[in-house]
Amino acid sequence: MSTFGSPANTNPNKSYEVVQPPSDGVSSLSFSPKANHLIATSWDNQVRCWEIMQSGANFNSTPKAAIAHDNPVLCSAWKDDGTTVFSGGCDKQAKMWNLLSNQSMQVAAHDAPIKDMAWIPEMSLLVTGSWDKTLRYWDTRQPNPVHVQQLPERCYALSVRYPLMVVGTADRNLIIFNLQTPQNEFKRIVSPLKFQTRCIAAFPDQQGFLVGSIEGRVGVHHLDDGQQNKNFTFKCHREGNEIYSVNSLNFHPVHGTFATAGSDGAFNFWDKDSKQRLKAMTRCSQPIPCGTFNSDGSIYAYAVCYDWSKGAENHNPATAKTYIYLHQALESEVKGKPRLVTQTRK
């Protein structure tokens, strides 16, 4: 069925290929915080769960269960106890799926597709961001949102590290919230990048956040005014004159380094403190729309499939194939390194 080049092209890094991938593009990947259970949401309207077994460099994947939405699913989040998965998408709903009972129910509704979401354990609330320009907070036991927060524009990405939440919207707005007072915007800034915001990741220590754009650039931004001198941006995911977008930013749960994944089909590991790239992986032949680390950072999962970066005309449903790969994140790749200088002084 697949005639799109040999498998080596889509997997030049020889990552493990997860079995029974979705039949259409993957929009989000997330690992359970408690176990190596992987969730993938897809443009084929399904939310799938695999169990991943790892022994050293060897992986094994077992499809476990799946639920369906009525429309493409765009985002997912795990509850902190690892039993429940939230998913939302173009059907403007979010569903809560209890994996133990395999029951799912609707817990959220918006007026437009839900683009991103997060579960906030400290508040026991689900926050959903939508193209209807609102953030809504949901107590899953009630049908109405606990709070609706207006955004200046459509929500494109959000990231939570309690009590910090950063929301990126269309037209380069970045809104920062202190979740202790969530009805107030803590700060609203314009993105340090010049083009459309694509993804956001809050620092694990809540001192700032990363923002990725379509222009092959990532901005590192600190919240404290006194730390503004530490802000910088860097270029990535570019090949010659071609500038691809950064689709995903993910912090390593232990080392504080982070991974970027782009439309060029590459994923890289970076250390923002020493401002180095730790590892550059080989480009796959298709874009990488999303990636994620597992809870201990030993696995980086990424999807290789068409992300619409070249519009509808480059989407061929008959031949398009979707892959989900697991990469063993070696310490040499994801552990931060001090920056070496030559002996001679300037």
Add this chain to the structure above:
Amino acid sequence: MCKFLVSFPVISLRSLLYALSLSLSLSLSVFFFIQMSLSDFGTFPIFSCRYGDKCKFLHSTQQQQQQQPRANPFGFGSQTGTPFQQTNTQQQKSNPFGFGTQAGAPFQQTKIQQQKSNLFGFGVQNSSPSTGASNFGGQQTKIFKPFENKWTRSSSAAGASSTPSQQEAKQSQAADHKCTDPEACMRIIAKDFEQEKPLWKLTCYSHSKDLPCDITGDVSYEELRAVAYDEAKRGVNLQSIVERERSLLNSKLNEFQSLLHNPYSRRSDPAPFPGAPSPVTSTSTPPLAVQHRNPPSVSSFGQLGPSLNIGFNTRPAAPPNNAFPFQNPAQPVQTPVAISPSASNFFSQTGGSPFGNSLSFNNQSSMLSSSFPASTQFTNFEVTQPSMLLNGPSHMGDGQKPALKPSEGVQRVFSGDAAIWAKEKWNPGEIPEEAPPDEFIR
């Protein structure tokens, strides 16, 4: 010494004290020297950097990591935490929302001061190697002035940037970009279009970071794809989908071209929003829905209407529940006018004063609910006069009113009585001087 002994009887007390202090200081300095040398030798048996273990760079012979007990220049106190503690669990984290002194600033100043450039545009100490201007990757650090406010348009950009009282300390010229010189702006834009052109074209754009968008109307991959999938579901064939996307792309490219040639004239060209056949994702997807109802060139007035409607449609139907910690679960629908969503009024209602300056801006008037970034999507029909700085969001409030000030170079000023355009015959003296709004152009 001999001299002393010989002339001992005639030495005054003063000179004796002098001599004593001299010898004392000599011995002390010798003492210190010995100390330092010893410590140097202790850590650098072979290679001796003259800064010893206080050097901010990591030497490959240096076994220990950079422990910098010296205070950083910005008064954050000495760094005693381990430098590469990425997760920073052990250090006192400064509360990101209650900034004060940094007891344990998590990231070593020393690392940042390294100014080596690398491929990725690192190396500048602070942000903004990102503009098309010259300082790509490797420009040396400018002098750091911690809280110097280089943001000269804080009043107009208040909503977008941080509070003017505590502006981000920007060092490079890009951050200081003031749109006073159209030539400079044009150069930046031209350079960006040449060198920084991303593959995805349906995007907003600003020629300078931290400035609001020159071109608004973002369409993300997922939005375009969602619309395409929805159309396909309804039976639209691939060819029409592709054509729709292409025309969207072309209109966006035209926008960029016109920006390139005229950076200060904010065309009220409404092309920005993605052209979705409106029923698709239901009217509740405002930008998608707006586009196709509008003819390609629409007056500012024309765009205002549908936008308003859509804005209303997106209000959630369900009232939020009142639950801790949300103290004021006010309905989001606040003002009738709100072109931008009623965020501003919502904030003022809650009474809490969020830290963003955007809110003080908004509180000026309930009518002008123009929280800054929200209005960027509508800056299309805000006329900026050439005397105004670029982006003209300082006219935010004015932008909400239909009658905009006429200015040269702007095509779609809607001033005065529109009926004049409908007249068949003009009498001398009543012929309008500006070009007609596009709705009158056949």
